[in-house]
Amino acid sequence: MHVVLVADHAAINGGQAKVAIESALGLAGRGVRVSLFAAVGPVDPRLEPAGVRVVCLDQDDVTTARNKLAFAAQAIWNGRAARALAAELARYDARDTLVHVHAFAKALSPAIGPALRASGLPCLYTMHEFFMVCPTGGFYDYRAEAICRRAPMSASCVTTDCDMRSYPRKVARMLRHVGLAQVARLPELFHDVITISDLQESVIRPLLPRGTVFHRVDNPISVAPAPPGEGAPGDFLFVGRVSTEKGAPVFAEAARRAGVRAVFVGDGTERADLEARYPEAVMLGWRDAGAVQALMREARALVFPSVWYEGQPLTVYEALACGTPVIVSDACAGREAVVDGETGFWFRSGDADALAAHLRRLSDDGVSRRMGRAAHARYWAAPLTPDAHLDRLSAVYEAVMRGATVRGAPARHASAPVPA
CATH class of the missing domain: 3.40.50.2000 (Glycogen Phosphorylase B;)
Structure with a gap:
């Protein structure tokens, strides 16, 4: 052929x-x-x-x-x-x-x-x-x-x-x-x-x-097999274009309401505005693939708050492969990778309060670790290699x-x- x-x-x-x-x-x-x-x-x-x-x-x-x-x-x-x-x-x-x-x-x-x-x-x-x-x-x-x-x-x-x-x-x-x-x-x-x-x-x-x-x-998905991390879960992580359609403002506001720290990896049209409105948020800019995966392995959860359909958001699968639970908007295709309540949570798209409630749940170290192990096991049972x-x-x-x-x-x- x-x-x-x-x-x-x-x-x-x-x-x-x-x-x-x-x-x-x-x-x-x-x-x-x-x-x-x-x-x-x-x-x-x-x-x-x-x-x-x-x-x-x-x-x-x-x-x-x-x-x-x-x-x-x-x-x-x-x-x-x-x-x-x-x-x-x-x-x-x-x-x-x-x-x-x-x-x-x-x-x-x-x-x-x-x-x-x-x-x-x-x-x-x-x-x-x-x-x-x-x-x-x-x-x-x-x-x-x-x-x-x-x-x-x-x-x-x-x-x-x-x-x-x-x-x-x-x-x-x-x-x-x-x-x-x-x-x-x-x-x-x-x-x-x-x-x-x-x-x-x-x-x-x-x-x-x-x-x-x-x-x-x-x-x-290009993630090397590795056991899920055993250390204390870190911060809540956003990876991608810092823009409205990707739900970046929703995450920043939800993190403030939940009293947790939002870490953004990426750049985009909303970055400067979010830096001004949410000075407590951490803006890391773009990182290479290896650095992003290292951050995912250390994170408490990946937050994927996209308010549009998406196609197949790879960062969701990468996080699961790293043993990191995912909180995902119910309006986008990323929800298909997440078992609600087992490997992460779905939340009502665009609803900062609904997202904040899940951020509080995953602030519990035990819940984060349990969901991270479940995410890792489920992904590697049928990996997208x-x-x-x-x-x-x-x-x-x-x-x-x-x-x-x-x-x-x-x-x-x-x-x-x-x-x-």
Whole structure:
């Protein structure tokens, strides 16, 4: 089998790229032929020595673009990426090649759709977020600071200023979504979709074509096995973007009400405000993965107060793997990893008093240790290791290839047009 991975970035800059690149390396290590097609460099230096063919266009994303108008045009329809992907896929045979798309919304754009369709190759998409069905990608209204339950691209959606930055930015995203749905027809193209949580599938299933086949593949967790800590539990820990949608203000307020210390690892739009309003909170900024896991092992609990859906929040699983209980919002997918009352607690999303009540419960050293041991045992009974991820991914690839054979792959036409 030959797997072509398609992603916005050729180096790790976040969760999506990490999963794509680590799976490329893992598959190559198992003897699978792997190619990576990406818009944005640099290229992870491990890929080519591992035998992965890399095609990187060295284009901009929103963080590097100097000409914002030019980048907006690229994000709506990246003609160069479409032509380059079409040329790359023309090299391969549908009998042994599968295309797995991880990301397109930050650089490649929906323009990949016609190139994928013209290739005749079996295609698969991992729903790391919600851009396939939601123009802003998160089903979250930043103005209302609440989960958005409007029908995507309905009149209510189109007229609502819900974007993190501005309504003109949402307009550009809606234009991209029109291209995605009406020109590229990506939802129809991807007969097979990987989801990473039950909540995610429940949200997207009604919005994708009937007959879409869903495959559950959990993201891998990179935590080395180690016994749970025996020392006295430390502070309550938050790890991630310090922002409203991640629930950072809710944690800070709940910690104050419970009379406990809140420790934040990360940075974001709300950091300065929280530092001013809650001087008793500790802001550590970002730390590398090893340092974060060391902090988790020492923590009394991880608090994951996110007020939006999330996909599959890896920090929740990392904490459980470290033997640390988790207090999680009941609105997000992180709740699926936590057995309420056994390995941590669920609390009512956005409710600082409800969260404070659980912080008080876990202030008891005995309760924290007991839940930490339960969290560790339950996680390691079925760990989300990179090998487990690759095993499941390989099974899905085989199922997709079989399904494409049964349905009959569309004939390849060398002259099939790819819109510029």
